Amino acid sequence: MTQLTTAFLGVAHIHTPGFIGTLNKRANEIRVKAVHDHQEERGRRRAGEMPGAQFVADPQDIFDDPEITSVVICAETVRHRDLVTRAARAGKHLFVEKPLGLGAEDSRAMADAIRAAGVTFQTGFAMRSGGVSRFITREVQAGHLGRITRVRYSNCHQAALAGWFDTEWRWLTDPKLAGGGAFLDLGAHVLDQIVHIFPKTEGEVTHVAASLGNRGGRYGTQIDEYGTGLLTFASGASAVLEASWIDPQLRSPLEVFGTEGQIQVKDGGLFYYSQHVEGMDGKTPVTGLSPQAPHAFDQFWDALLGRELPVPLVPVEEAAQGSALMERLYHAAGRSTTTGLE
Secondary structure (H helix, E strand, C coil): CEEEEEEEEECCCCCCCHHHHHHCCCCCCCCEEECCCCHHHHHHHHCCCCCCCCCCCCCHHHHHCCCCCCCEEEHHHHHHHHHHHHHHHHCCCEECCCCCCHHHHHHHHHHHHHHHHHCHHHHHHHHHHCCCHHHHHHHHHHHCCCEEEEEEEEEECCHHHHHCCCCCCHHHHHHHHHHHCCHHCCCCHHHHHHHCCCCCHCCCCEEEEEEEECCCCCCCCCCCCCEEEEEEEEECCCCEEEEEEECCEEECCCEEEEEEEEEEEEEEEEEEECCCCCCCCEEEEEECCCCCCHHHHHHHHHHHCCCCCCCCCCHHHHHHHHHHHHHHHHHHCCEEEEEECC
């Protein structure tokens, strides 16, 4: 059986433990040889959670190791550019935790380096793997909703209310390290859906507006705890995205409206009305959606192992476009993606 050899470049992200668990379950296929992190204690601790993994103080040791063919980058977002571009130049395939970068300039530099190196890229946009996303993508791009008029996506949970970032994940609330707050963290998933599904029929985003807020203050007053963005496409269609760390319950309502159909996801069901699809009356939940595909992280390894994927990997161009649009939204709200200050 083919076995891949990989390494971690940074283990700061809150999803790192989950990724370690996945790799340990797939240890017969994937060996983690090395772990680097600029915080030695953290790096050594995470290396100790993976049999055979060794902490390395200098990431160049990973870049120079021909046995290591891929890297997992879970460093603070501000460190992505250096690690990604060096890894790409070294010919390593890359899984980079989202978001790709702080904005347009650094994300473009990373995308250019990855494309020039010809390496495989993937990032952690998990919504693409869901049956709902795949259904909406197919129906919108088939024209079954007519001309798209309005889109609304929400992605909200209670992280700041419940203190999810109180310990080693607190850097996620520092815009100088993370690039932003809740609107970036959760809004990036929503924005990825918009970037992935709608430009093919609606054209490029021509205008943006946004409003960000802080009402809880658990992590200070300079970080956004919630926000709303508005995107306008060349076609005239508009998309609203909402994200929050201070909603008491997890919620992710979704609506897509067109001149000849509409989709609403609510209360765990997808309701679809279309003038072009028999039986879609919008009154009863749609059944028979595509099953949940493996997580984006699993699909990265499946791609490297040469397996057929149910959902394509995230193109680095789309990841970079999402980071660029997020930067525009923060600027529209009067905040910087690197300081969080107005």
